[in-house]
Amino acid sequence: MLIGVPAEIKTLESRIGMTPAAVREAVAHGHKVVVQRDGGLKIGLTNEEYEAAGAKIADTAEEIFATADMIVKVKEPQPQECKMLREGQLLFTYLHLAPDPVQAKGLMDAGCTAIAYETVTSPRGGLPLLxxxxxxxxxxxxxxxxxxxxxxxxxxxxxxxxxxxxxxxxxxxxxxxxxxxxxxxxxxxxxxxxxxxxxxxxxxxxxxxxxxxxxxxxxxxxxxxxxxxxxxxxxxxxxxxxxxxxxxxxxxxxxxxxxxxxxxxxxxxxxxxxxxxxxxxxxxxxxxxxxxxxxxxxxNMPGGVARTSTFALNNATMPFMLALADKGYKQALADDPYLREGLNVHKGKLTNEAVARDLGEEFISTTDALAA
Known part of the structure; x- marks a missing residue:
């Protein structure tokens, strides 16, 4: 799988979806990773470190969105990023859709599959990626x-x-x-x-x-x-x-x-x-x-301490990112009911009941969405 890591563009957001260590793990699993140039530079993660870990460097976000099978981010996609998402593409990031109808519509219109960090659960009942x-x-x-x-x-x-x-x-x-x-x-x-x-x-x-x-x-x-x-x-x-x-x-x-x-x-x-x-x-x-x-x-309070936050987040997201890349999202979600709770948008439909209710949109269960 080709995993894309664009630079974050939200105001004063310097976190990045994958550290060089996470890239190295993905590459060791047989995947390719493309990282946007200088995406981690503000927190001391250089292009050279990413290349040493096995990543390719892309000059623009457009190149990453156009080619990657899975996009790994930190913050919710901004309107211009939603327009770059495409049908069948996997997005793995924070979404926080309930108060954001514009983003929800953008993701639904894109036809992508969006898994939200903040609704992935755990056997202990917590929210491990939040x-x-x-x-x-x-x-x-x-x-x-x-x-x-x-x-x-x-x-x-x-x-x-x-x-x-x-x-x-x-x-x-x-x-x-x-x-x-x-x-x-x-x-x-x-x-x-x-x-x-x-x-x-x-x-x-x-x-x-x-x-x-x-x-x-x-x-x-x-x-x-x-x-x-x-x-x-x-x-x-x-x-x-x-x-x-x-x-x-x-x-x-x-x-x-x-x-x-x-x-x-x-x-x-x-x-x-x-x-x-x-x-x-x-x-x-x-x-x-x-x-x-x-x-x-x-x-985005944690963006104020972006280096600490990036490493803390990657420690939590890495196993899920690898599962999605190794198995493909359909099998990964079928195998892990807790990861399946993270599915918020699939092929134009909202698959999280709380999000759909708060936005006044139609809800379809993850089981029905994936089966369709």
Whole structure:
């Protein structure tokens, strides 16, 4: 199989779909890999390293899309990339289709087969290809939030960990999944007062066992969300419904009750965001203010630490990439029901029920889609 790795073109996105190590593994399995020139250069991965690993270097993305059997990316294809995809081509990347009807239509019109990292599951019930970026984003959310609390950034001028004689900041984390756990760990490490809200009692029990009394755990309801969010200095939105749009847990009416200069970091923005007032931002212009509350809603947070993120992502995606290349997508999906959960688009049809529901489109099961 010919595997194509184009450079990412989303604003300030310097990650790349395959590292030289991943290329070497693919080549050892008998596949060919073509990488766009300088695609990994910003994170120190040179054309020479890719060539030494066995890749060919292409000057343009057009050449890669025109020839590759499988495209391996990081971020969702941008409109100009959707137009380059073709019928029968396999796309393996993050998609986050639920809040993005334009991209969904582009992929359906292309007739390609698109497998989304974020909906691949595991026997343990997790999301193994989303987890590494969730770990990065969870940890970054506290760094970003602490920075936004500074006066120069529009914040209220609170140091996250406080100092002797002055209280630490109150940090509230909405959601106790991978993002929430990593956000809580970072915030506690910096000395903040941290509360995690979640609707899962077992998850709250796990967090209590993991962190002990240092972390406050609260069952999430409309009342508790309003109570804790409106008192917080920093709120981390870390909720996730796999494939579906994020629920709007924090309403605009809550902002009027929050402290002037308090900060919200919406890590769920890729799925539409869990704050009613959120809209996606970029690393160039990451924040905006609504009712005195600073919003940080960067849609590709891990891209800010692109080298760490690229290697973490490749560690997770490599076995699945090799399975798709070795077996072809039909056999790979037939053999692995967890990888099959990643199929979102096939031959013009949406094959993820949550995505189809949120977009108001027709849904076809993966079994029926592949059989057809």
């Amino acid at each position: 987890a590494p970026m969730s770990e990065v984003a969870g940890r970054m959310s506290i760094q970003a939030g602490a920075h936004c609390l500074e006066m120069r950034q529009g914040g209220e001028g609170v140091l996250l960990g406080g100092v002797p004689g002055v209280p630490a900041a109150d940090v509230v984390v909405l959601g106790g999944g991978v993002v929430g756990i990593n956000a809580a760990r970072m915030a506690l490490g910096l000395g903040a007062s941290v509360t995690v809200l979640d609707t899962s009692i077992p998850r709250l029990a796990e967090l209590d066992a993991m962190f002990g009394p240092q972390l406050k755990t609260i069952y999430s309801s409309r009342d508790t969300v309003e109570e804790y969010v409106t008192k917080a200095d920093l709120v981390i939105g870390a909720v996730l419904i796999p494939g579906a749009a994020a629920p709007k847990l924090v309403r605009k009416s809550h902002l009027a009750k929050m402290k002037n200069g308090s900060v919200v970091v919406d890590v769920a923005i890729d799925q539409g965001g869990c704050f009613e007032t959120s809209h996606a931002t970029t690393h160039i212009d990451p924040t905006f203010v609504v009712d005195g509350v600073v919003h940080y809603c960067v849609a």
